[in-house]
Amino acid sequence: MIKHLRQSLPIGLFLLLYSSLFASVNNADRERFSVVHPKPGDVLHVTDSTFVFGNFSLPCDSVTVNGLPAYLFPNGTFLAMIPVAPGSLNIHTEFKFASGRFQEKRNVFIPTHLFSSPHKNILIEGSFIYPDRPLAVNPGERIAIIAKGTPNAHMYFSFGEGRIYRMREVNKKRRMRWKNTSFGLDRSWYLPSVDGIYVGYFIPKPEDAGNQFRTLLTLITDSEEVISIHNENEIYVRRGNTPIRKEIVKPKSLVDYKNKRFLLTYLYPGAIVTEDGGYGDYSRITLAEKETIWLPRDEITTSVRSISPIDRKTSRVDVKYSQNDNEHISVDIMATYPHPVQVAQSRNLRYYDVFFLQAEDIPPFVRETHSTPLLNRISGKMVAADKYRLRFKFDRRMVWGYELMHDGKNYALSFKKSPKRESLEEQPLKNMVICIDPGHGPDNGAFGLTGINERIMTVDYARKLKALLEKQGAHVVMTRTEDTGLELYQRTQFAEANNSDLFISLHFNALPNGVNPMKIRGTSTFYFHPHSKPLANMIHRHMLSQTKLPDKGVHAKNFSVCRITSMPSVLLEPAFIMQPYEEMRILNPEFRDAVCQGICDGIVDFVKAYD
Structure with a gap:
């Protein structure tokens, strides 16, 4: 028929009729076929392959991506792994069905620095040069x-x-790692495992x-052959x-990991710190000997206080026992001037250490007697030339968290006791406030x-969990109930404003580009502070018993919503949303009910164990 029309119609009219006919077919088919990932224009940080997945509502005989066959699944979805190369990558997906075929094309970009530079052409790649921003350093550092360039050459x-x-030139098999040497925000750097990475060192002289x-x-x-470029x-x-010397102008809390413990550093407005370097828009701040952090320049300032002399040898830190009630053990700490403060919990939760930095010659003390049997000892001593440690020792595990506050001069440290509840088997969570955080929103995750x-x-699962917890007597608040949501830092503030006892953040797991979703699946649970680990373990065990999925473990991770100190906080990943078979289960109401029942049972057992 097409051949007959072409012979009987003028060429212009034939082309117009032909294009309009197939445009209407494509527009109708487009709604039946969808490539979900990657999005057009995405930058994919992968070196050998990436996954492409999506769905179709019209039964398909096959789906190919760049000519490679995709896996097809019973719920009308597909998944393919395709090889990649540096630069622009065209992704061509073809759906074949009984009455024809549909094609979808999109373009993504693969960064060139993740691949070896070509041997034939002489070049220095401007996209991979360090320093990558202006530096301010000291003599002797x-x-x-x-830089990255043509392999097997000589660079100066x-x-x-x-x-x-x-x-x-670095041996690509060694995957060289360096920290601080590169003067980069105290983070660990990993060189890409490719040929043509060259490293040298500069030590400024006085x-x-x-x-x-x-x-x-x-x-x-x-x-x-010779080529040269300037690093601007x-x-x-x-x-x-x-x-x-600078003064802190914005409150800040930072995380570090030392001696197998997480340290939470608190910087309060008015604290005086020392700046001794810079990296782009960041200042390097020395808190104590061998302890540095990086702060945005707009969070510190030069002030009258910062340029006034301070006699650190006259500094004092005095502890005053202030309050013991049914909910808290509170301690007032009076300091001569604001200090940067670090808090660390022991892994057995029997003692808490509070470090006052930039302190000198504060006398030691020990206090053994108190009006509560829980807190049986407070001691203080200098543990370094510029670091004073207060240690609070308890006679049982303190799993409900703490709060540290500052009023401009003095500090208030409050340890939370187990929530007061009635011993009712039918409603074991009565009088408890539990905050549920459905992850993401307004972003999609x-x-x-x-x-x-x-x-x-996550909202669907949160509503079910809320109903189950309320049957156990809990008062439940949610950070969101619709598509819109709070910023990450606002979610934990919301929990504290509602005097919550527990914080539960619901998510579903994903995988980075280049990892085959068919090979990784299961249930994961995350926490940050040691006092949240018992809750994480209890919920994780009950989720596994309900889901029967592979155990991906309980892990300590520095997630924003897990950093809250005033209550146990966990982030839950019951299943992988981009794993085809687990996604089918996530969409199944029976699986949702099982997951939420496991979370609820874990919370109940935790509360009973630490009543």
């Missing part, structure tokens, strides 16, 4: 200079005044103080290696093959 860096430094250096990178091949991010060498997302499904 070791600074890494890093210089500053244009005669000093030339050789760089070495005579370099006050100067700015711009790095010139030069690469020379064995055939004597300058290195400034500070004068005199003298720290600059992770997607499944059918197109569902965490934002929608």
